[in-house]
Amino acid sequence: MITAKQICFGYKKEDQVLNGLSLNLEHPGIYGLLGKNGAGKTTLLKLLAGSLFPDQGQVYIDRISTQERHISSLQQVYYLAERTESPDWTARRLGNIYGKLYPNFDQTQYLHYLDIFEVNPDIRHKSLSMGQQKKVEISFALATQVPYLFMDEPTNGLDILSKKQFRKLISQYTSEQQILIISTHQFREIDRIIDRLLIVDNKDLVLNQSLEDISEQFLFSDAPLADEQLLYQDEGILGKYGLYSNPSKRVSTLDIELLFTAICNHPDLLKNIQSYENNV
Amino acid sequence: MKTTFNLTRLGIGLQEFYYLYWKDFRTMALLVLIFAIVGNLYPTSIFYEFILRDSKENLSIDTAYKLISGKSVTMRQLMFIPMLLTVPVLYQFIKRIRTTISRNLLPLSSWENTLIPILATLGILLTLSLEIYLLDTIITQIYHWLFYDDAMRLIAQDGQLYPYIDPYAYFNHIPLSLYLFSFNKLIVIIIVIMIGLLSIWEMRFLKLAGLCVFVAGIYLANFWISFRTYNRAMITFENSIGIPQFIYNVCLLIISLYIIKHLFKESQV
Numbered sequence: 001m002i003t004a005k006q007i008c009f010g011y012k013k014e015d016q017v018l019n020g021l022s023l024n025l026e027h028p029g030i031y032g033l034l035g036k037n038g039a040g041k042t043t044l045l046k047l048l049a050g051s052l053f054p055d056q057g058q059v060y061i062d063r064i065s066t067q068e069r070h071i072s073s074l075q076q077v078y079y080l081a082e083r084t085e086s087p088d089w090t091a092r093r094l095g096n097i098y099g100k101l102y103p104n105f106d107q108t109q110y111l112h113y114l115d116i117f118e119v120n121p122d123i124r125h126k127s128l129s130m131g132q133q134k135k136v137e138i139s140f141a142l143a144t145q146v147p148y149l150f151m152d153e154p155t156n157g158l159d160i161l162s163k164k165q166f167r168k169l170i171s172q173y174t175s176e177q178q179i180l181i182i183s184t185h186q187f188r189e190i191d192r193i194i195d196r197l198l199i200v201d202n203k204d205l206v207l208n209q210s211l212e213d214i215s216e217q218f219l220f221s222d223a224p225l226a227d228e229q230l231l232y233q234d235e236g237i238l239g240k241y242g243l244y245s246n247p248s249k250r251v252s253t254l255d256i257e258l259l260f261t262a263i264c265n266h267p268d269l270l271k272n273i274q275s276y277e278n279n280v
Numbered sequence: 281m282k283t284t285f286n287l288t289r290l291g292i293g294l295q296e297f298y299y300l301y302w303k304d305f306r307t308m309a310l311l312v313l314i315f316a317i318v319g320n321l322y323p324t325s326i327f328y329e330f331i332l333r334d335s336k337e338n339l340s341i342d343t344a345y346k347l348i349s350g351k352s353v354t355m356r357q358l359m360f361i362p363m364l365l366t367v368p369v370l371y372q373f374i375k376r377i378r379t380t381i382s383r384n385l386l387p388l389s390s391w392e393n394t395l396i397p398i399l400a401t402l403g404i405l406l407t408l409s410l411e412i413y414l415l416d417t418i419i420t421q422i423y424h425w426l427f428y429d430d431a432m433r434l435i436a437q438d439g440q441l442y443p444y445i446d447p448y449a450y451f452n453h454i455p456l457s458l459y460l461f462s463f464n465k466l467i468v469i470i471i472v473i474m475i476g477l478l479s480i481w482e483m484r485f486l487k488l489a490g491l492c493v494f495v496a497g498i499y500l501a502n503f504w505i506s507f508r509t510y511n512r513a514m515i516t517f518e519n520s521i522g523i524p525q526f527i528y529n530v531c532l533l534i535i536s537l538y539i540i541k542h543l544f545k546e547s548q549v
Contacts, residue, residue: 100292
């Protein structure tokens with residue numbers, strides 16, 4: 001379990017990116033991490049992975065503080081950065097050397113993922129295109145089979161077909177015990193594969209819920225609903241989209257974009273719905 | 281202990297270091313070779329004049345004295361080429377740990393990250409020293425074979441039947457003390473460079489100031505325990521290694537390793 005307790009962090013003292021954020025990651029599954037530009041998504045992922053240390057508060061990986069840089073913690077986490085970082089080795093050598101550092105790393109699986117992505121494992125990193133380099137890193141990250149896998153904008157640089165392959169790989173090969181957080185701006189790339197949603201806004205984590213719970217809590221509709229309370233309305237190309245409260249637990253198709261826009265534009269929306277539900 | 285230091289992980293780290301910088305090692309080895317060749321073949325050098333001379337038998341008396349008085353400076357300076365070349369490699373390695381998130385988060389402890397560059401640098405220095413030793417042996421043998429008899433005959437004709445042959449003469453190998461002295465200095469310099477690079481990266485100016493005091497201390501202490509003798513280079517490890525000096529070196533190494541380990545542990549990307 002990863003626990004963040006009241007963490008504050010800023011790259012400059014006077015400008016905090018995250019302020020008093022708390023988070024418990026205990027439910028395995030695929031998390032989508034959303035937030036506006038500069039909201040602190042990458043910072044949060046780096047803090048959870050132990051690449052950055054909070055100015056205040058603590059992050060624990062299985063009760064061990066990330067600041068201890070304990071080997072057992074580091075072996076459980078893999079952070080896939082937005083830009084490619086691998087040395088100029090062949091993908092095979094990358095697996096042969098760095099793979100040994102992760103106890104569950106599977107070289108055969110790694111080569112299999114590369115095969116799915118149609119990347120030759122014997123070509124040096126710098127000779128590959130940016131998209132192919134990204135594919136190598138995604139394949140390596142998945143093959144580590146670490147319990148906590150963080151991916152920062154993993155589909156940046158991938159073509160349409162590769163994005164599809166990425167989604168397929170994620171849904172097929174992420175184990176049931178794994179926690180995978182994907183930070184992205186591309187809602188539609190992940191909406192079918194994620195189980196839970198995290199939203200960072202106003203220097204804090206404002207939402208950490210399963211899609212199931214969100215669907216029970218909210219009703220999404222492009223037609224006016226007279227019997228439910230309208231929480232937020234957004235003008236789309238094809239008409240008006242409404243976010244409604246859902247006390248009667250009606251079924252609707254989750255619209256992540258609408259929910260995200262609503263939360264960002266009305267920070268009190270989640271508090272209001274909570275009090276509304278309590279009243280009902 | 282297993283979690284903070286593990287030989288398998290250290291081996292993986294060294295393997296990583298090798299595959300990252302093997303091209304640099306190759307360049308270093310090549311540069312040492314080129315420097316050794318150029319150092320003996322530059323215009324006005326003994327070899328150069330020997331090749332250009334019409335009559336190979338006629339060695340001048342000046343050249344004969346030059347041959348016994350000391351090698352060209354270039355050959356001695358060859359010892360410091362490895363150090364100059366290892367600094368950029370160390371810089372790149374530390375930069376990689378300090379700027380690449382996936383490398384920074386690799387399951388390698390701060391002790392392992394400390395020992396990887398130090399052991400790798402030791403390996404480079406030993407390999408290059410071996411190369412220098414082999415080159416020196418070959419070059420010395422060539423000088424011996426080509427010029428020794430003629431030079432001795434000419435000097436004897438000049439009246440010196442028992443001439444003093446300098447330890448650094450063309451006919452002698454580079455003395456072992458110079459290897460030891462260079463090695464000792466190189467390790468200290470490399471450790472200091474590592475601490476400096478790590479401190480600068482963190483912009484910890486207090487540590488940087490501490491580093492300056494540390495460096496000054498090293499050199500003052502080294503100056504104090506070293507001695508000079510007439511017509512010889514400064515020698516730290518002479519025939520006997522004094523206990524105080526040995527203790528000093530061990531303490532220095534332990535303190536340095538702890539500082540580097542601490543700086544690695546603090547590293548954030």
